[in-house]
Amino acid sequence: MTQKQIARELGLAVSTVSRALTGQPHVGEATRKAVLAAAERHGYRPNAVARALRRRETRMIGVVVPDMLNHFYAACTTVLQESFEDHGYGMLLAVTGNDPQRERTALARLRDAQVEGVVLVPSATPRSTGPLDLPVVEMIRTSGRTQVDTVQCAEHETAAEAIGHLASLGHRRIAVIAGEPEFSTTRERVAGARAALAGLGLPPARVLTRDHTRAWGTEAMRQLVTGEEPPTAVFAASSELALGALHEAQRLGIGIPGRLSLAALGNTDWFDVCRPPVTACAQPLAEVGMISAQILLSRLAGARRSPSHIRVSGRLVVRGTTSAPGARRDGDRPREASGASADGPANSPTGGLG
Amino acid sequence: MTQKQIARELGLAVSTVSRALTGQPHVGEATRKAVLAAAERHGYRPNAVARALRRRETRMIGVVVPDMLNHFYAACTTVLQESFEDHGYGMLLAVTGNDPQRERTALARLRDAQVEGVVLVPSATPRSTGPLDLPVVEMIRTSGRTQVDTVQCAEHETAAEAIGHLASLGHRRIAVIAGEPEFSTTRERVAGARAALAGLGLPPARVLTRDHTRAWGTEAMRQLVTGEEPPTAVFAASSELALGALHEAQRLGIGIPGRLSLAALGNTDWFDVCRPPVTACAQPLAEVGMISAQILLSRLAGARRSPSHIRVSGRLVVRGTTSAPGARRDGDRPREASGASADGPANSPTGGLG
DNA sequence: CTGAAAGCGCTTACAG
DNA sequence: CTGAAAGCGCTTACAG
Known part of the structure; x- marks a missing residue:
């Protein structure tokens, strides 16, 4: 019709x-x-296609993320999608798997499709593409491009907060497990951790860097714990890394937090249900998505101001994987301490049921 | 240019x-x-817009899912995206939050955008929209529409397998916690569980149904366990429900699997890292996405055969939350039993480190 | 091999 | 208030 x-x-x-x-x-x-x-x-x-051609506006926005299986990006993307929908924009989604080549072709396709703007989580910091001559918001990571709006987590401060927490418990040998060094997030987290240690007069951390896989979390934990002078606390720079590290510590029979404290940057559903629940910095994913959408929408509405560079702060959630060094017992919080393992209902606060 | x-x-x-x-x-x-x-x-x-108008093909496919935060849909969507990209199609993503109203408007917008096909996870079974006169694949759930290709998990069989596992351990009082009764998935899971019990000559299960939230998992577990004749085993029809249920059991000091066994339908990252690791049926999410994409692409290539109705089987992963009823000790597997709690390195297989 | 023309479906000055 | 015309950028018969 x-x-x-x-x-x-x-x-x-x-x-x-x-x-x-x-x-x-x-x-x-x-x-x-x-x-x-x-x-x-x-x-x-x-027919939206005909209308787009004639009006020269597609009312489409491109979103380019590394990986939708990662809760990190899924959360931001969900908020983006809703914001765009509310403002009458459709969302074209592309996934890069952190491959700069895929990122380039994705951006080219989005441009071909005449999207009016792009939200991008850049794969690598040395920018992989030339300018796009349309509004771009870099989200979470940054490519180093300066003439572009960016919305990031306060990685530096958050990492410092985690280190501060561990130090305040009395830890002095604190190690860091981190992901891809070419990501701006990784570099900032490591820098934040280092700065915090220096500020506290503590020895520099041993930093193990590679990628954000669970396998690397496992491997790095093994290295740390079997090396000389093993740390008393580990800061894992992502939830995946923390997962691998925790798993390996458990496999090696290293009591957490009794023998080793573990703090993660990046929160997840299961952090408060696993045993012990994991101390972690919750990142403001929804806010990051929301603000990214707002900035892009304001650009599409014609805003001409110079690029915004927003940082949103997370907050530390202290759970059960961190305690003073050398403590023999685990540090589970009272109402979550029972039932999961051999100690059974004996020390259960409610007594449980027959 | x-x-x-x-x-x-x-x-x-x-x-x-x-x-x-x-x-x-x-x-x-x-x-x-x-x-x-x-x-x-x-x-x-x-200019892809001009080309689309002229050629009357946009090379765009619409994907409509309830929720990208749910690993379930995120996994399928990721595979879809890759398949479509490989075949030169872009993906327009819409999220419904299981709201039939949002679903309707999402489908209308996709049609307006002249997408060439749609992959849809329908919100409710009584179909919420009229025919779309373009290829549609219903994924995971079905709306009851018969003239449409469907790709689903073998929910019935998988639920039956979980029940069979619990029964084979000796459980006779098995309860079911399930989600929204208007979803085809829920109905099939419940039916599968019931059929399995009947086939084994066991008493019918107590079935608690409401929604897929963690809160409902918690609440339902509380009801089951504080009611008369509490079950010795619970089958939670989704990972979110299992999470809530596990949490609540732990809070009430009910040893799992010592006092209560728990099996989930739907696997997740953290199921093998939490304490105890959760026995679950892993669903073939990647295959479901892959096959959905293949079917849709074949339709776009002109395939005229009658609608396919595919079922893909999952597999049961036995971990630590299921054991024979009445067992006093937890049933963690040896290599994962240590370190997480007060039992410390004493029974650690590796001895651990100083 | 190359060009002029028509047209995809819609919008928008420009006349009337 | 309404219509005829031009045009968004591209493709495709149809002539030459």
Whole structure:
């Protein structure tokens, strides 16, 4: 069903039909009603492709993320999607797997599709693409491009907070497990941790860097714990790393937090249900998505100000994997301490059931 | 940069430029080279919107899912995205939050955008929308529409397998916690569990149904365990429900699996790292996504066969939350039993470190 | 081999 | 208020 067909049916010109349909003035009341009725009757819907070509606006936004399986990006993307939808924009999603090549082709395709703006989590910091001549917001990570809006977590401060927490418990030998050094996030987390240690007058951390896989968390933990002078506390710079590290510590029979404290940057659903629950810095994912959307939408609305560089702070959630060094017992919080393992209902606060 | 501009620059007709650019025959070698060179020089890229309008194909596919934060859908969507990308299709993503109203508007918008096909996880079983007159694949859930391809997990069989596992350990009082009764998945899981019990000659299960939230998992577990004749085993029909249920059991000091066994339908990252690790049926999410994409792509390629209704089987992963009823000790597997709690390194297989 | 023309479906000055 | 015309950028018969 097209405007042309409606026009023919009613003996009108397509231009008149178009005006009636788009609610413009200068259309006779009777004509308007007739057009609307015909449209309704035939279930007419404007062809967005034709409209986009003519108006030169697609009302589409491209979103480029490394990985939708990562809760980190899934959370931001969900908020983006909702914001865009609320403002009448559709979302074209591309996934890069952190591959700069895929990122380039994704951006090229989005540009071909005439998206009006892009939210991008850049794969690597040395920028992998030239300028895009359309509004871009870099989210979470940054490519070092300066003429672009960026919305990031306060990685530096958050890492410092985690280190501060461990230090305040009395730890002095604190190690860091981190991900890909080419990500801005990794570099900032490591820098934040180092700065915090220096500020506290503690010895520099041993930093193990590679990637954000669970396997690396496992491997790094093994290295730390079997090396000389093993640390009394580990800061894992992502939840995946913490997962691998925790797993390995448990496999090696190293009591956490009794023998080793573990703090993560990046929170997850299961951190408060696993045993012991994991102390972690919760990142403000929803806010990051929300603000990214707002900035991009304001650009699309024509805002001309110079690039914004936003940092959103997370907060530390102290759970059961951190305690003073050398403590023999685990540090589970009272109401979560029972039931999960051999200590059974004996020390259960509620007594449980037969 | 448009074909028109290239044509003007080279003193050619746009039709010639178009033919050269699209690699059609009947273009002089010299002309072709000149066009390609000019295109390269100016960084020409075809306008996909114009091309779509003219060719009447957008090379876009719509994907409509309830929630990207749910690993369940995120996993399928990731595979879809990759398959579509490999075949030159872009993906337009819409999220419904299981709201039929949002689903309707999402589908309307996708149709307006002239997507060539849709992969849909329907919100509710009584179909919420009329036919779409374009290829649709219903994934994971089904709306009851019969003239549509469907790709689902073998929910019935998988639930039965979980029940069979619990029964084989000796459980006779098995309860079920399930999600939204209007989802086809929920109904099939419950039916599968019931059928399995009946087939084994066991008493019918107590079935608590509401939604897939963690809160409901918690609440349902509380009801089961504080009621008369509490079950010795619980089958939670999703990982979120299992999470809530496990949490609540732990809070109440009920030893798992010593006092109560728990099996989940739906696997998650943290199931093998939490204490005890959770016995669960892993669903074939990647396969479901892959097959959905294949079917849709074959339809787009013109396949005319009658609707396919595919079922993909999952597999049960036995971990630490299930054991024979009445067992006093927890049933963690040896290599994962240590370190997490007060039992410390004493029974650690590796001895651990100082 | 190349060009002029028509058209995808819609919008928008420009006349009347 | 309404219509005829041009055009968004591209493609594709149809002539030459």
